Amino acid sequence: MRSFTYERASLAQEAAAKAQETPGAKFIAGGTNLLDLMKLEIETPQHLIDVNGLKFDKIEKTEDGGLRIGALVRNTALAADMRVRRDYGVLSRALLAGASGQLRNKATTAGNLLQRTRCPYFYDTNQPCNKRTPGSGCAAIAGYSRQLGVIGVSEACIATNPSDMAVAMRALDAEVETIDAAGRTRKIPIADFHRLPGDRPDLETTLSSGELITAVTLPPPLRGTHIYKKVRDRASYAFALVSVAAVLQRDGTGRLAVGGVAPKPWRIEKAEAELRGGAKPFSARLLADAKPTNENAFKVTLVERTVAAVMHEARQK
Amino acid sequence: MANPVESEVSRRGVLVGGTATAMIGVLPSGQGQAQPASSDAVRQGFEVSFEVNGKPYSLQLDTRTTLLDALREHIHLTGSKKGCDHGQCGACTVIVNGVRINSCLTLAVMHQDDRITTIEGLGTPEQLHPMQAAFIKHDGYQCGYCTPGQICSAVAVLDEIKAGIPSHVSADLTSPPELTNVEMRERMSGNICRCGAYSNIAEAIAEAAGSKT
Ligand SMILES: Cc1cc2nc3c(=O)[nH]c(=O)nc-3n(C[C@H](O)[C@H](O)[C@H](O)COP(=O)(O)OP(=O)(O)OC[C@H]3O[C@@H](n4cnc5c(N)ncnc54)[C@H](O)[C@@H]3O)c2cc1C
Ligand code: SF4
Ligand code: FES
Ligand code: FES
Numbered sequence: 470m471r472s473f474t475y476e477r478a479s480l481a482q483e484a485a486a487k488a489q490e491t492p493g494a495k496f497i498a499g500g501t502n503l504l505d506l507m508k509l510e511i512e513t514p515q516h517l518i519d520v521n522g523l524k525f526d527k528i529e530k531t532e533d534g535g536l537r538i539g540a541l542v543r544n545t546a547l548a549a550d551m552r553v554r555r556d557y558g559v560l561s562r563a564l565l566a567g568a569s570g571q572l573r574n575k576a577t578t579a580g581n582l583l584q585r586t587r588c589p590y591f592y593d594t595n596q597p598c599n600k601r602t603p604g605s606g607c608a609a610i611a612g613y614s615r616q617l618g619v620i621g622v623s624e625a626c627i628a629t630n631p632s633d634m635a636v637a638m639r640a641l642d643a644e645v646e647t648i649d650a651a652g653r654t655r656k657i658p659i660a661d662f663h664r665l666p667g668d669r670p671d672l673e674t675t676l677s678s679g680e681l682i683t684a685v686t687l688p689p690p691l692r693g694t695h696i697y698k699k700v701r702d703r704a705s706y707a708f709a710l711v712s713v714a715a716v717l718q719r720d721g722t723g724r725l726a727v728g729g730v731a732p733k734p735w736r737i738e739k740a741e742a743e744l745r746g747g748a749k750p751f752s753a754r755l756l757a758d759a760k761p762t763n764e765n766a767f768k769v770t771l772v773e774r775t776v777a778a779v780m781h782e783a784r785q786k
Numbered sequence: 787m788a789n790p791v792e793s794e795v796s797r798r799g800v801l802v803g804g805t806a807t808a809m810i811g812v813l814p815s816g817q818g819q820a821q822p823a824s825s826d827a828v829r830q831g832f833e834v835s836f837e838v839n840g841k842p843y844s845l846q847l848d849t850r851t852t853l854l855d856a857l858r859e860h861i862h863l864t865g866s867k868k869g870c871d872h873g874q875c876g877a878c879t880v881i882v883n884g885v886r887i888n889s890c891l892t893l894a895v896m897h898q899d900d901r902i903t904t905i906e907g908l909g910t911p912e913q914l915h916p917m918q919a920a921f922i923k924h925d926g927y928q929c930g931y932c933t934p935g936q937i938c939s940a941v942a943v944l945d946e947i948k949a950g951i952p953s954h955v956s957a958d959l960t961s962p963p964e965l966t967n968v969e970m971r972e973r974m975s976g977n978i979c980r981c982g983a984y985s986n987i988a989e990a991i992a993e994a995a996g997s998k999t
Pocket of ligand 2: 599606
C-alpha cells in the first residue's frame with residue numbers, strides 16, 4: 470500500500486471542498502472496497518478523508534412518503550430496517566444476498582454504490598486494463614470473460630458493476646443526493662448515476678471531483694411482489710453471474726432490473742411493456758443489443774431463465 | 787500494568803497517560819515500499835486510542851496499519867488471524883462496538899474510542915466462553931487457523947439473530963429469524979474453513995445457541 474495522510478471530516482461541505490482541492494484525495498467510508506484496492510495499489514490515494522463522523526447514518530421518512538437513506542447507513546442496518554423489509558422488500562433481499570455478514574456490517578450505502586468492478590484483469594496489475602490504466606488495452610475481451618458483461622459494454626471494456634443493492638435501487642427508481650465543494654446539492658436519478666464505458670472506462674459515474682454522496686432517496690412504496698433473485702457459483706458469499714430485481718403486479722406488469730450483465734444495473738423501461746408476454750419477449754427486448762463473448766453468451770439465456778423463475782415465483786405468492 | 791507494547795515503548799521512550807504509545811519505525815509487514823504522500827505527517831504516524839478486551843491502548847501508527855495488524859503486530863494479540871487480507875475468508879473477524887467485522891479491511895486509525903473484542907477477550911483457557919467450550923466439545927476445527935474468526939463471528943451471529951436481523955435464507959422478511967441450521971450456515975458464510983470442519987462448527991454453534999437444529 471502507498472502511504473497517505475489521513476483526516477476525519479466533521480462537516481459535509483468542508484469534506485467535499487477538501488477532497489476537491491487536495492491532490493489525490495479520496496473519501497473512505499466502510500473501507501471494504503477502497504482498502505482492498507489500495508493493498509493491491511490499484512487505488513493509490515495520497516490523502517484519505519474519513520467520512521464516518523458525518524451525520525448521515527439515519528433512515529428517515531420523506532415528505533412524499535418515501536425514505537431517505539443516509540450515505541453512511543450500513544448495509545446490515547438498511548436491510549434490517551422494518552420499513553425497508555415491509556415496503557421495499559426487493560432492496561432488503563438484494564442487500565442480504567451480497568457479501569458476508571461482516572462486510573455488510575461495515576459497507577455503507579454510498580460505498581456500495583461506488584464499489585468498483587470485480588473483473589479479474591482489473592485486479593491483476595500485470596495485465597493491461599483500460600479501466601485501471603487508460604489506454605493500456607483490455608485483457609478481458611480475448612481472455613477469461615465468463616463473469617463479465619454482455620450489454621452496455623464497449624470495445625475498451627466489458628466489465629460489470631458488481632453491486633446487488635444498486636440493482637434493487639434501479640428497479641425502485643432511487644435518487645442519489647450529493648453536495649459539492651461549493652455547497653451546492655443535487656439529486657441524480659440512479660439511472661444516470663453510473664456511466665457506460667465507451668472509450669473512457671476509467672470514468673464510472675457522473676459525480677464531479679470532490680462531490681460527496683449524502684443520501685439515497687426512495688420514492689413512496691411500490692405495491693406488488695418484491696423479488697430479488699441472484700444466480701451465482703456458490704450459494705452464498707459470491708458475486709452474481711446474473712441477478713434480477715423485480716416488483717411485479719398481479720396483472721403481469723411490473724418493473725425489472727438485471728445485475729451481473731452490464732456496467733450498470735440494466736433496466737429498459739420500454740422492455741417492461743413486453744412483460745405480459747412472458748420472460749422470452751421481455752428478455753429479448755432487454756438484451757436486444759447484447760454483444761456477449763463466447764465465454765459469457767450463456768448469460769443471455771440465463772437472464773431469460775432467471776426472469777422466468779422470478780415471474781413464476783411472483784405468481785405463487 | 788503489564789504492557790503489551792513494552793519493547794516498542796522502551797525503544798522509543800514514549801509513554802502517554804499510563805497507556806502505551808508505540809512509535810512505529812518500520813512499515814506494516816508485507817506492504818511494499820513507502821512513498822511518502824507528502825509531509826512529515828506520514829512519517830510521524832497518527833495517534834489513535836481504543837479499547838481492546840477492556841484495556842485502553844493508545845498507539846502512534848503508520849496510517850496504513852489495518853486494525854488486524856495493529857492487534858497482531860503492535861498489541862501482540864495474535865489470536866485474530868490473517869488468512870487472505872482481502873475480506874474473503876473471515877479469519878480476522880473481531881467484534882467492534884458489539885458488531886462483527888473483518889479487521890483486515892479497516893484502518894486502525896478509523897477506530898478512535900471504539901471497543902474491540904478479540905478471541906482473547908471472549909474467554910480464557912480457565913474460563914471459556916460458552917461458544918469456545920462448544921467448539922472444543924464438537925471438534926469444530928482441524929488446524930485451528932480459522933477458529934478465532936469462526937468463534938467471534940458465531941458469537942456475533944447469535945446477537946444478530948436476537949436483534950431480529952434477517953438473512954438471505956429467511957423465508958419471511960418481517961417475522962423474527964429462527965435459529966435453524968440453514969440460517970446459521972448462511973450467516974456464517976463469511977468464515978471459510980479450508981479444513982472443512984463445517985458440520986462440526988454448525989453443531990457447536992447450535993449447542994451454544996441452545997437450539998435443536
Ligand atoms: C469478499 C467480498 C465479497 C463481496 N461480495 C459482494 C456481493 O456479493 N455483492 C455486493 O453488492 N457487494 C459485494 N462486496 C462489495 C461490498 O458490498 C463493498 O465493498 C461495499 O459495499 C463498499 O462500501 P464501503 O462503505 O466499504 O466503501 P469504501 O470502500 O469506503 O468506499 C468505496 C468507494 O466509495 C467512495 N465513497 C465512500 N463514501 C462516499 C461518499 N459518501 N461520497 C462519495 N464517495 C464515497 C470511496 O472514496 C471509494 O472510492 C464484496 C466485498 C468483498 C470484499
Ligand atoms: S473488462 Fe474493463 S476492467 Fe476488465 S480488463 Fe477490460 S478494461 Fe479492465
Ligand atoms: S484476513 Fe480478513 S477476511 Fe481474510
Ligand atoms: S480448522 Fe483449519 S481452516 Fe478451519
